[in-house]
Amino acid sequence: MRRSAGFTLVELVMVIVLLAIIATISVQFVTLSTQGALDVGSRQKRALQGVVVSEQVSRELRHAFPLSLRTSGSCIEWLPVLSATSYIGLTRGPGFDEIDVAPFASVPSLGDARALIYGYGSTTVNDLYSTSNPGVVSPLISSIDNSVSPAVINLSAAHRFSQRSPERRLFVIGTPVSLCQSGRFLYRYSDYGSNPVQPAPPVTGTREVLAANLTGAMDFSFNPPTLQRGALVSFSFTLEDPHSGESTPVSQEVQIRNVP
Structure with a gap:
């Protein structure tokens, strides 16, 4: 009498265990790949934001009268x-x-x-x-x-x-313009009038958000013009992902060529 073909209980358990291992590895691989893509996208977004903010600040500063630039803490002010x-x-x-x-x-x-x-x-x-x-x-x-x-x-x-x-x-x-950091935001101030003492930040006028998700203090420094070069403004800031906490440092130098 011939035996019926089939699987034993041990074989079925082994197959289930192997399938579970393969499924776990596959899910982990997909999860890591997806998270990697999200991290790359977040870094690219912060890098683009850093470029946009740096370009906005640079364009503003290039119209400044060189000796009108003055800094106080995380604020910079100038006369356009x-x-x-x-x-x-x-x-x-x-x-x-x-x-x-x-x-x-x-x-x-x-x-x-x-x-x-x-x-x-x-x-x-x-x-x-x-x-x-x-x-x-x-x-x-x-x-x-x-x-x-x-x-x-x-x-x-x-x-x-x-x-x-x-x-x-x-x-x-024109009237003075200021950039000031407050917490996670970088603001642009205008139409607040002229004051011999730098307001840091101004309390009147128009305030616009220039950047968000800043971490740490935004640093401005100013080197006045010499006979060999124009005025030079350096600034640096750090952008942070609010979800992952990963940060991207950004630094820029702007030469102001207006001459007397």
Whole structure:
């Protein structure tokens, strides 16, 4: 009599055990592969965010008047240059409220614009944020007549400049701008007015989020211009993944080429 073909209980148990081992290895492999892909995506996202933030900060700083830069803790402040030209004659009596200049290639938007002449030498950075008369920064510009030659800048009040530029350069500057870190966020402040003492951070004006997920203190440093190079601003910050806790350090240097 022939025996019936089949599996013994031991063989079935062995097969089940082997399948369980294979399934466990397969699941672990898929899990690790998926986690690896997520980690790579997170790193790429932080790297892209670091590039975007660095480029935004760099573009802002490149428009700064070099000696207006000042830092305090995790804040940096500067006066943005809206336009520049050469002056032909400074304010003179009786009104002391007109400046003759070479015509602008493009008339700057006025708003809260002011005229700045030189600002080097014995001038301190805080003097650039003051509109005292005499001084290096004028009162508000009320209008610019660019249709005549020479063009004329009309000031809202009488003003005499305390310095002259060796190259007769005149800058039209806007209201101060600040970047300040607060906790995990980097903010951009504007439209808060000018103060001889740096506000860190400003308490009025407009505040915009420039970056998030920062860890540690954002560090700003400033090297003033010399005869061999322009002003140099260095900044560094670290971005952190809120889920994994993995961090990405970012550092950048910006050369500011505006000259007197």
